[in-house]
Amino acid sequence: MDLQLTIDERHGLTAQLYRQLRAAIVEGRLAAGQRLPSTRDLASQLAVSRKTTLEVYEQLEAEGFVVGRGARGSFVGQDLASSAGRSPVSIDIVPASLWRSVPDALAMPRPGAGLRADFRGGVVDRRIIDFAAWRRAVAHAMRKQAHMPGNYRDPGGEQELRLAISRYVGMQRAVACQWNDVLVTAGAQQALDLIARVMVEPGDTVAVEDPGYPPARAAMRALGAHVVPVPVDAQGMIVDAIPAQARVIYVTPSHQFPLGMPMSLERRVALVEAAARRGAVVIEDDYDGEFRFDGRPVESLKSLDHAGVVIYVGSFSKTMFPDLRMGYAIPPPSLMPVLLKARQLGDWHGCTLTQLALGHFMLEGDFGRHLRRAQRIYARRRETLLGWIQGPLAAWMEAAPSSAGIHITALLRGIGEADTVARAATHGIGLHGITPFYEGSPGPAGLLFGYAAVDVDDINASMSALVSELGS
């Protein structure tokens, strides 16, 4: 009998003995049907009390590891040794074929260690948030959550937050909607995912801007979409190049990602028309369109959509911070029921605490105050950066026209993208090229400057260093 029982300490004897006997059975060291020592013999052999061995045998018997046959003794149960116990080889679980081919391209961006300034896109300055007001909002949310009835909440989101969002997009983006037209999501990414889930069958065509936002493409591909990159020009996505069979068309009309120009009105109108002809939906990803710096806003694509084909997608990642994980979709009403179903089957609904807090923060006016403050601060940073790009750096780059968002893209002349990024890094400056955002034909070299998290002094210091480096 391959049974080596050892008692290490004088406490937890029952548990120790239980585990060892159980392991011996599961791993096949004690064979099925084998007779175990009597509780009395085992107790004296291990110098433990008979109460201990009795308890262990009873437990093993209750669980089926051991079969008691009265006076004849206790025997190991049948068919208990796991195959893996006998041959401890771990099985290779093979994911679905689609997932084997999803690229590992989304490594977590980590804030550059030791950089004096990192111009990575999509990063905001959370120091400018009024955390005292945010704490009040969270306290309000906790009080509400402590007294909630029932179990699950509405998959569309908390009513307060949906109301606040509907008012906000009505005012800011001319999107006319009621609270129940808003689907709260865990950031814009979940909105893209839900839309793809309900619209795309494996092999269906999805048209995306090229250059474009890689996580949008990846989310579509992960659901089996055939993703077709559609080139952009100075007016935005070239509508005539959208494949006829496209089911979903993904665009960033306020602030093309990554180039920055808004989609022209003519293209907007043509895009809605092209989608309506196909019965396709247009995803308007308005990822940072609330920050606008020149004149009147170009209004949302959704506000031009009389055909009911545009899904407006917004995010609090730029207006608050990305790890808040709050966003929303405003679909045509006909799509809402199926999107709610998809949300419910995916994760039921979003974080209640954050939803309630954000709704309160918005309805109390704190969000509006924060946005105006952020706008002022970001405008100064933008102006400072543009001053450098259009001034001392103009020999090497040219800012793409853009009037919104929290990054500026500059196309390079006479210098290489990777080389410039590498030279800047030697001065502790994090720069980021745009060529990785192209999928179809390769695009021009350029740099995407996210400036929201870099203050004016750091912009000046790092751009000055960059000028010296490029001029050397």
Add this chain to the structure above:
Amino acid sequence: MDLQLTIDERHGLTAQLYRQLRAAIVEGRLAAGQRLPSTRDLASQLAVSRKTTLEVYEQLEAEGFVVGRGARGSFVGQDLASSAGRSPVSIDIVPASLWRSVPDALAMPRPGAGLRADFRGGVVDRRIIDFAAWRRAVAHAMRKQAHMPGNYRDPGGEQELRLAISRYVGMQRAVACQWNDVLVTAGAQQALDLIARVMVEPGDTVAVEDPGYPPARAAMRALGAHVVPVPVDAQGMIVDAIPAQARVIYVTPSHQFPLGMPMSLERRVALVEAAARRGAVVIEDDYDGEFRFDGRPVESLKSLDHAGVVIYVGSFSKTMFPDLRMGYAIPPPSLMPVLLKARQLGDWHGCTLTQLALGHFMLEGDFGRHLRRAQRIYARRRETLLGWIQGPLAAWMEAAPSSAGIHITALLRGIGEADTVARAATHGIGLHGITPFYEGSPGPAGLLFGYAAVDVDDINASMSALVSELGS
């Protein structure tokens, strides 16, 4: 010229005029190429300042709605009227075929209005949570979140929470793992969804217990799975009835949903072996297994898994509350990378605030204290309810054996399920039948009594009323 401009109020003139002209263009009431009145004429016609009309024309021109031709005047731009403007018929967007067939079965359960006691499953008593401790945890989380670097967080979850969960499942469920073996999810539902996404291709077979948990089946179907119900007997899922081609096997071994019995040890061992032979994964949904009432716990299926095929799925919906939306999966290490990718493409990561708060709540010992307290309170409620079922109600029902969880299922004898539910409702008692949980062959009539949210007095009052009603 179909141009009816009206000025309603004396403020916001520019915006009013802008919107009306723009709408007239987009809706085709002002035709492409048509000449607009001069700014001077329009100003005098509407009795507004010329500054106002100039501003509006400039804005419309900047956006391409209007083309200025110097002294010749201002003209409506080309190709701007949307098709829908001309024929305002909303397009019908057709979801993917899969989604057209996903049943609408998951209507939000609403707490029964006017019920004196609702024995709905899955509802907990949030009054027993120490909200002072929870507030401290949330305050801690807010301080951490206010000073976070970077943009997105780890898709696997916050390290503190993953560490706390790994310790918890190690202690409570004998699941040996490190912090980075834990994938934090938005409740167990998201864990099921992510597993289905990475494992299931349309048409793949998924085996689920019958009777079983409808949202699990629906999540699998929504991803194209061919869901095969596998009957259960007193020992749990009948392993020999699992289809040979199953890629995923979903079970509730601690507390079969809805019947309540644990899966026998023999079946557990056979299940792991069957999965290993097929290269299938087993989802162990331990949805309420932490509440145990008789003797020693039956340990988790995962603790028997030497083949690396079991994904342990846990939830805080029963131990805390469902709208917290926190759960976790502990997959075989080989599956973790693809699950992280799926999480990231789906929604990047979970709610940071709640994750940090829950991690702190656990590591500070508050969660353990809460669980012990909940266990004591739920044990009294369970005992009270069992006393009624095994005593005065024994003529009409028999409790299924079970030693864990927060519901008791009783099979009926001599009375009908729907009829009993209806009779109870007349006394303000919410009862819930089990036959809707069967998918294959219809099962016996029974009632699922969720007792966690009903206090002892209400259990006594409502069961007493039920006895009178059934005996009348």
